[in-house]
Structure formats: structure tokens, C-alpha cells
Amino acid sequence: MKIGEVSARVGVSARMIRHYEEIGLVPKPLRRESGYRDYGQADVQRLIFIANARDLGFSIDEIAALLDLWSNEHRSSADVKAMALARADELGRKAESLQQMRRELLTLADCCHGDDRPECPIMDRIAGRG
Amino acid sequence: MKIGEVSARVGVSARMIRHYEEIGLVPKPLRRESGYRDYGQADVQRLIFIANARDLGFSIDEIAALLDLWSNEHRSSADVKAMALARADELGRKAESLQQMRRELLTLADCCHGDDRPECPIMDRIAGRG
């Protein structure tokens, strides 16, 4: 299977597939005589795993760790669960931080008449201390 | 004022101050004979503005636009308000996306016994389609 077909199947760009290869997240595939990468079913599965983990918000390092667990017959589900909960926690923190900014912006916008005049509490807030 | 003092005053690293200069967000300061950057009060104000806008989640491009509005006597507060609301909207979308991931992780973790056995619905979800 050439890289284009793999890309279409797993929904990861050819660009990113090569990138994952470069950073060692996926093994270097066989090459045809032409130099084209030649993938098998196992590569597709691995890339699907990576794409799913990425869509759940895991970082590259975490995905590498998850891949190790995946191929480890003696893994503990507790380890996987711990990673999932840690990631959930981190995502919650980031989301809350964004919501915090959003709330402040909405509060400021509420105080701004929003007409043709230049006076603006939003501007004042950004220009001032705090 | 040397860059270190400015950095301490506005809470932006010297590294980032130089970066903002490089991308044209702050004007090139005067130089002493030694080559050291020499800042004035106006530079400090501008950097405070940038830091505040950054803390509210605005992108570099948006901050540049806000700075233009800031120095524009004839600005409409409506323009500022529109930017704030657009940013709030975007922040809300990002936060929701993170929360979505978080919810799915928590749901999966809830289904995982989390003991020494390898069976794990979290793993199954990441390895499978969808």
C-alpha cells in the first residue's frame, strides 16, 4: 500500500505519516524498488491508534507510552486508566483557563456600549494594569 | 531602561520582548553606545498592553490590530467590542472541544476496572475505529 492510500484510509495526511516515521512513532516501512514506502495492515492499525489517541488530546510522548502499553501483553489496565485520567485532568485545566478568558471578555464586552465613539472599557482594561 | 528592567516591570521575558520587536509588534528601541537597547515609558506601556491582550487569549495578529485601534483617536468602540466577542467565541469553541475530549476520557475511564489485568476498554477504544 502506498502512502496515499494509507493516508486516505486512516485520515492522517501523508505529511504527518512521514513525520511520525521521522520521530519514531511508526516503524520505517519497506520500500519498493522505486523508493516508494510500502505499508501493510499493521502499519494502518498503528496509525489508526495514533490518530485516535491524538483526537483524545494525548501528546506525542503519551501516545508513545500508550503504544508501548498496547503491545505489552502484561500491561495493567490501571496504567492505562491513570494516563486517561491524567489527560482528562489536564484537558479540564486548559478548558477552564480558556473559559476564564472568555468570561472576562464577555464581561468587558457587556460594559462596552459598542458604538462609533472611541471610549471603550475593553481598551482601558487591556491598556491598564491587571 | 535596559531590557532586564523592562522585563521585570511588565512581566514579559527579555526573550519575548526581542521577539515582539523582531516581528514588528513593538518599535525598535534606541540603542546605547554599547549596543544595549534603551527603552522609555511608552515602550513599557505598549508591552503591558501586549501582555494583557495575550493573557486574554488574543493572537499576535489580533494584538497588532488592537494596537492600531489603541492609537487611533477615531476608533469605534464597536470595532473593539467585535474583536472581543469574536475572540470569546473562538475561546468558547476551543474550550468546548477540550471538554468534549475530557468527557470521553472520563466515560472510558469509568468503564475501566483499572486493575492488574490487561483488558481495558480505553485501549480498545483507541485501537479501534471511531
Add this chain to the structure above:
DNA sequence: TTTCAGCCTTGCCATGGTGTCAAGGTCAAG
């Protein structure tokens, strides 16, 4: 068989926000 579109290759640049490191010059206090 030739041709041609479309795929593949490598390699580089860019984004954004920040850290770090190196090698060298400068400043201020003792």
C-alpha cells in the same frame, strides 16, 4: 510506445510562544 496526470520522494520554510545555550561584550559595585 509515447505521453501525461497524478502520485511519490526529499528537503526546506513557516506558523506561535517560549526556553535554552553559546560566545562574547558591558556595566556597576566593591
Add this chain to the structure above:
DNA sequence: CTTGACCTTGACACCATGGCAAGGCTGAAA
């Protein structure tokens, strides 16, 4: 004058992704 803290430029790194360019390969149609 010494010394340590600060400044300078430049470069490399992260992470995920896009794009571009120049050139090679494939497969199907003419």
C-alpha cells in the same frame, strides 16, 4: 581592577501541520 550579573546575536528545540519545489515513478489512455 575584578567579578558577577547583565546584555548582545544567533541558533536550535518543542508540536502539529501546511506549503512549495524539483525531480522520479506509475498507470492508463491515446
